[in-house]
Amino acid sequence: MSFWRNAALASQPTPGEDSSMANERRPTTVMAGGGEYDRNAKVQSEAASLAIRLLRRAASEAALPSGDGPIVAVDYGSATGRNSLAPLNVAIETLRMRDPRPILVIHEDQPDNDYRSLFDTIYNAPESYTRQHQGVFGCAIGRSFYDPVAPPASVCLGWSSAAAHWLSGAPPRPSDHLWAPTVRFATGPAVREAARRDWHQFLSRRADELRSGGRMVVLLATVDDEGVAGGEHVLDGLNRVLQRQVASGAICGHEYENLVVPMFFRSREDLEAPFAGSDLGDRLTLLEHCRGIVPDPLWNAFVASGEVNAFAASFTAWVRAFTAPCLLASLDAQRSPEDRRAVADAIYGELETDVQNAPAEVRCAWRIATLLIGKQ
Numbered sequence: 001m002s003f004w005r006n007a008a009l010a011s012q013p014t015p016g017e018d019s020s021m022a023n024e025r026r027p028t029t030v031m032a033g034g035g036e037y038d039r040n041a042k043v044q045s046e047a048a049s050l051a052i053r054l055l056r057r058a059a060s061e062a063a064l065p066s067g068d069g070p071i072v073a074v075d076y077g078s079a080t081g082r083n084s085l086a087p088l089n090v091a092i093e094t095l096r097m098r099d100p101r102p103i104l105v106i107h108e109d110q111p112d113n114d115y116r117s118l119f120d121t122i123y124n125a126p127e128s129y130t131r132q133h134q135g136v137f138g139c140a141i142g143r144s145f146y147d148p149v150a151p152p153a154s155v156c157l158g159w160s161s162a163a164a165h166w167l168s169g170a171p172p173r174p175s176d177h178l179w180a181p182t183v184r185f186a187t188g189p190a191v192r193e194a195a196r197r198d199w200h201q202f203l204s205r206r207a208d209e210l211r212s213g214g215r216m217v218v219l220l221a222t223v224d225d226e227g228v229a230g231g232e233h234v235l236d237g238l239n240r241v242l243q244r245q246v247a248s249g250a251i252c253g254h255e256y257e258n259l260v261v262p263m264f265f266r267s268r269e270d271l272e273a274p275f276a277g278s279d280l281g282d283r284l285t286l287l288e289h290c291r292g293i294v295p296d297p298l299w300n301a302f303v304a305s306g307e308v309n310a311f312a313a314s315f316t317a318w319v320r321a322f323t324a325p326c327l328l329a330s331l332d333a334q335r336s337p338e339d340r341r342a343v344a345d346a347i348y349g350e351l352e353t354d355v356q357n358a359p360a361e362v363r364c365a366w367r368i369a370t371l372l373i374g375k376q
């Protein structure tokens with residue numbers, strides 16, 4: 001029996017699309033498009049700021065190609081690009097101090113990512129590296145980072161933020177929850193095994209793509225030595241709303257059961273294990289592993305303003321931006337796009353009301369791991 005549930009989900013069309021457009025490989029883990037993710041991804045951008053020192057070190061140490069070719073940097077799991085601009089500007093400034101050659105930045109994400117928004121951002125946003133620096137070119141590749149995405153030995157510098165904790169498929173979920181992001185959840189131990197395999201695969205692909213002496217920085221959510229992620233409760237409220245929707249008949253039981261948010265927050269031990277193994281350990285070196293807690297920017301804004309409704313709206317918009325594509329794909333194929341949108345609006349509307357009534361329940365203290373990796 002296949003471990004993953006993706007095939008079942010993949011047969012569902014995504015919202016707004018005709019069922020004839022559904023295909024076997026359709027992912028359900030892209031972010032909300034049209035700028036919605038970028039407007040509501042402060043938590044991810046706050047996390048990325050923890051990695052700036054390591055990224056500067058990576059850009060100052062990465063071996064550069066000889067000859068006339070460009071310097072290639074890849075942003076793995078870019079989404080629509082806004083959060084990549086600040087870190088990429090740091091990386092490019094650092095590379096520029098070393099070498100005047102053109103730099104090619106490849107943004108990589110899944111095929112269903114909103115690339116129109118990505119290109120608008122990287123070519124039109126005033127703070128984009130293409131506006132801040134001369135001789136820097138942006139392009140995109142729409143393929144899973146669990147597959148090869150760049151030619152062998154072509155990448156000088158890799159960057160991946162808040163992406164590699166998304167798994168390659170939909171893991172078994174507990175019957176009463178829409179995810180199992182740590183081993184403390186009912187199906188967590190099985191998901192951990194899948195996450196181990198995915199991490200090995202992710203690193204193995206990058207080992208192929210990095211040039212000898214290349215550098216990569218990967219930032220992702222993790223659990224601390226007590227097994228706490230600090231954000232494993234963020235979907236509890238959404239889960240409760242969905243269960244109420246099933247009870248009231250607004251959605252069907254199987255639509256709730258179809259929904260899984262496929263993330264897993266690996267431990268220090270699981271993140272470091274591949275570097276000690278004989279296959280990857282001979283190719284990649286873990287140069288630094290920094291661990292920290294991200295200050296919750298949504299909660300801190302609430303503390304400063306005292307505006308509970310604004311906090312509930314910002315929390316709900318953040319959750320919606322990373323869960324709505326999964327949610328919409330789990331709804332029945334026969335539902336019209338308008339119906340799906342109305343169902344989603346009702347679900348996230350109820351979530352917002354619940355957060356207004358109990359804001360402290362959704363405060364987060366995300367444990368974050370940042371790894372600086374070198375290719376030998």
Ligand SMILES: C[S@@+](CC[C@H](N)C(=O)[O-])C[C@H]1O[C@@H](n2cnc3c(N)ncnc32)[C@H](O)[C@@H]1O
Binds near residue numbers: 084144145
């Ligand atoms: C939370 S967003 C992070 C986006 C951005 N890096 C940031 O820091 O805001 C996670 C991204 O990882 C992407 N992602 C998830 N699984 C992926 C895969 N297998 N291959 C490529 N990208 C993937 C999603 O599509 C999404 O755009």
